[in-house]
Amino acid sequence: MSSEIIPQFLKAPKTASIVGCPFSGGQPKLGVDKGPIHLVEAGLVNQLEELGWNVKFDGHHQFEDIKFTLSSSSVDSAAPTASSADNDTSTSNHWDPPIGILKNPRLVSRVCEEVAKVVSGHAKKGELPVTLGGDHSLAMGTISGTLDAHPEAGVIWVDAHADINTAATTESGNIHGMPVSFLMGLDGNQQAFSNFNPSPSSQTPFAWIKPVLKPSSIVYIGLRDVDAGEKKILKQNGIKAFSMHDVDRYGIGKVVEMALDHLNANNANPDKLRPIHLSFDVDALDPSVAPSTGTPVRGGLTFREGHYICERIWETGALVGLDLMEVNPSLEDDISVKQTVAVGCSLVRSALGETLL
Ligand SMILES: NC(=[NH2+])NCCC[C@H](N)C(=O)O
Numbered sequence: 001m002s003s004e005i006i007p008q009f010l011k012a013p014k015t016a017s018i019v020g021c022p023f024s025g026g027q028p029k030l031g032v033d034k035g036p037i038h039l040v041e042a043g044l045v046n047q048l049e050e051l052g053w054n055v056k057f058d059g060h061h062q063f064e065d066i067k068f069t070l071s072s073s074s075v076d077s078a079a080p081t082a083s084s085a086d087n088d089t090s091t092s093n094h095w096d097p098p099i100g101i102l103k104n105p106r107l108v109s110r111v112c113e114e115v116a117k118v119v120s121g122h123a124k125k126g127e128l129p130v131t132l133g134g135d136h137s138l139a140m141g142t143i144s145g146t147l148d149a150h151p152e153a154g155v156i157w158v159d160a161h162a163d164i165n166t167a168a169t170t171e172s173g174n175i176h177g178m179p180v181s182f183l184m185g186l187d188g189n190q191q192a193f194s195n196f197n198p199s200p201s202s203q204t205p206f207a208w209i210k211p212v213l214k215p216s217s218i219v220y221i222g223l224r225d226v227d228a229g230e231k232k233i234l235k236q237n238g239i240k241a242f243s244m245h246d247v248d249r250y251g252i253g254k255v256v257e258m259a260l261d262h263l264n265a266n267n268a269n270p271d272k273l274r275p276i277h278l279s280f281d282v283d284a285l286d287p288s289v290a291p292s293t294g295t296p297v298r299g300g301l302t303f304r305e306g307h308y309i310c311e312r313i314w315e316t317g318a319l320v321g322l323d324l325m326e327v328n329p330s331l332e333d334d335i336s337v338k339q340t341v342a343v344g345c346s347l348v349r350s351a352l353g354e355t356l357l
């Protein structure tokens with residue numbers, strides 16, 4: 001047989017499904033909802049097609065209908081129990097009052113539930129869902145969706161932050177700092193919602209999440225701004241985390257190998273490479289590389305370190321889900337916005353097979 005004959009399945013282009021999520025309800029700063037719009041306008045779809053992907057994108061998701069059903073249904077009996085500490089009223093409103101100090105709990109929950117269905121639907125068809133945020137609370141949706149389609153998947157969470165606060169530990173009440181705790185079903189959340197009485201037309205926020213993410217199934221890379229309560233949670237649950245200190249000590253190459261080894265060592269089926277969901281918060285990068293983001297923290301990943309993570313995960317062949325979150329085109333000047341959007345696009349390309357040579 002001639003070596004030029006390539007099996008059909010290798011020639012057939014793989015399909016990536018762009019899940020555009022213009023959503024900002026998990027944090028107070030306006031503009032992060034414009035992230036996915038800018039990423040697509042910068043030509044991401046075309047760029048992925050040039051890499052050989054068949055790209056499905058039929059517009060950004062509209063969450064207006066969710067807002068509408070929420071605002072027209074009667075507000076349930078969870079009266080706001082605390083006023084928000086920072087006097088931030090931009091994201092709370094009469095139809096979605098805080099629960100404890102959690103802001104927009106009903107909206108975030110419903111939007112993520114929707115995202116979970118969309119992501120799981122794509123994944124079950126064998127497509128690669130690429131979710132563009134939007135704030136990182138959306139990862140409750142994307143990771144629920146991935147785990148629904150690939151129950152054995154592990155998560156690599158690249159971020160300056162651990163996003164694992166519970167209702168008992170969060171100081172900000174911003175749910176984008178909490179998604180991992182809901183995915184794991186941590187205690188501090190159960191209590192917060194235990195005496196919640198939903199009205200007949202609503203349901204307890206986040207009750208739809210199957211808390212199936214095991215502490216051994218996630219690895220962090222890039223951490224450098226972890227709240228005291230989060231540090232406790234990471235320790236108590238034995239969660240693997242590589243901070244910037246570890247990146248400095250071992251180098252990014254070694255860190256990614258250790259992260260992959262950790263996930264595969266905890267694989268239920270040790271003969272099979274574990275599917276990987278990569279959730280990339282652009283604030284993992286140093287603010288000099290990605291300035292336009294809501295919670296920048298200095299001392300972050302370099303341009304190459306960020307891209308290396310994506311390239312190496314692509315090389316494993318195990319990527320089944322990708323998030324690119326927290327690009328906020330309303331922050332910083334035009335040049336910074338362009339730079340951040342461009343870096344967001346190139347991270348996605350690297351995770352989808354772009355190579356340097
Ligand atoms: N996805 C993010 N950018 N999260 C930032 C979280 C910051 C802080 N730990 C909080 O809980 O409010």
Ligand SMILES: [Mn+2]
Nearest residue numbers: 160161281283
């Ligand atoms: Mn972050």
Ligand SMILES: [Mn+2]
Nearest residue numbers: 136159163281
């Ligand atoms: Mn994050």
